[in-house]
Amino acid sequence: MTGDPALRVEGLTKAFGGLCAVDKVELCVAPGERRALIGPNGAGKTTLFNLIAGDLPPTAGRITVFGRDVTRMPPHRRAALGLARTCQVNDLFPTLTVFENMMLAMHGLSPSKLMPLKSIRAYPEHCARAHEVLASVGLAGSEDAVVRTLSHGVQRQLEIAMALSGRPRLLLLDEPAAGLSPAEAQHMVSLLQALDPAMSVVMIEHDMDVAFRVADRVTVMHNGRVLADGGRDEVKADPRVAEIYLGSGVA
Numbered sequence: 690m691t692g693d694p695a696l697r698v699e700g701l702t703k704a705f706g707g708l709c710a711v712d713k714v715e716l717c718v719a720p721g722e723r724r725a726l727i728g729p730n731g732a733g734k735t736t737l738f739n740l741i742a743g744d745l746p747p748t749a750g751r752i753t754v755f756g757r758d759v760t761r762m763p764p765h766r767r768a769a770l771g772l773a774r775t776c777q778v779n780d781l782f783p784t785l786t787v788f789e790n791m792m793l794a795m796h797g798l799s800p801s802k803l804m805p806l807k808s809i810r811a812y813p814e815h816c817a818r819a820h821e822v823l824a825s826v827g828l829a830g831s832e833d834a835v836v837r838t839l840s841h842g843v844q845r846q847l848e849i850a851m852a853l854s855g856r857p858r859l860l861l862l863d864e865p866a867a868g869l870s871p872a873e874a875q876h877m878v879s880l881l882q883a884l885d886p887a888m889s890v891v892m893i894e895h896d897m898d899v900a901f902r903v904a905d906r907v908t909v910m911h912n913g914r915v916l917a918d919g920g921r922d923e924v925k926a927d928p929r930v931a932e933i934y935l936g937s938g939v940a
Contacts, residue, residue: 693756695720695859695889696741701750703736710736712913713750718859720755723881724891725904729933733913734893735777738861741891742774743767754859771858775848775865783837787828787847790836791819794851818854826850826880842873846880853884860884862892866899878902901925909933 698716702709711733718724726734739745741752743764752760759767782790795815823829826846836844845865852860865881866874874896881903884890894900900907907924909917917927924930 692720693753694718695722695755696891697751697753698737698741699751699753701737701740701752702748703733703740703745704748710913711740711747714910714913714915716908716915716918718889718891720858720889721887722889723903723905724889725900725907726891726893726910727895727897727900727907728910728916731912732910734910735863736913737910738774738863738891738893742772742861768855768857771856772861773852773855773857773859774861775852775863777863777867779841779844779848781836781844781848781851783835785836786832787823787834787836787839788819788832790847791823791851791854792816795819795854822850822853825853825883827876840873842869842876845869845873845877849880857888859889859891862890862894864893864895866894866896874899 694717696716696718698714701711701714703711714737726737728734736745740747743759743762747760750760751758754767754770754772757770759770782793785793792812792815795818796812820829820832823832826849828843828846828850831839831843836847839847849862849865866877869877878899881890881892892900892903901921904921906919907921908915909924909930911933916933917924917930
């Protein structure tokens with residue numbers, strides 16, 4: 690790897706009283722890399738994402754994004770560096786349309802966010818970008834649909850579109866295939882495989898088929914610590930992973 694990594698986590702720790710949810714985690718993600726973060730429930734994966742995104746302060750350790758130390762930086766400043774994320778539960782505005790959700794996502798990253806509200810038409814560049822991103826995730830023609838009327842799978846697509854609206858360089862996806870039907874999961878895989886190859890993606894995922902088809906490398910967490918880290922085949926063949934998470938039949 691040449692240059693600064695997209696993400697480096699060093700000795701990252703988060704304790705809640707006597708519980709250490711993230712314990713001295715080390716992680717390095719290269720620019721353009723696709724990384725899957727897997728592990729059983731309670732392994733600390735989402736807590737790790739919350740630390741990287743700035744939603745939780747760490748107890749100890751250091752986080753850098755493209756060479757910048759963001760350990761104590763608020764979430765909005767991390768977003769300005771090119772970090773975006775999705776959550777386990779859709780974080781959408783259900784009574785608004787698809788297009789209105791997109792416009793709010795872009796407006797929140799714009800210098801104009803603190804200015805008095807104007808008509809959507811007053812932001813032609815945002816409008817064009819919204820149409821462009823919606824088309825890229827397969828939602829062209831759905832702009833006027835009210836979000837609460839959409840299927841769970843389509844809402845997941847919209848959440849990713851909103852995360853992509855600010856042209857992130859590092860994208861954190863928290864279980865993008867959770868709750869999807871097999872057909873929807875296949876569509877999600879195609880969507881993720883088609884993302885800009887220059888963008889780094891770190892993805893928490895319980896669907897192993899999705900994780901191993903999308904990711905270049907896989908990091909396995911267990912009890913707040915990194916249990917294994919490597920290529921897909923290497924991780925699949927690790928007997929500790931097979932015993933703790935993937936099942937004894939995996940080789």
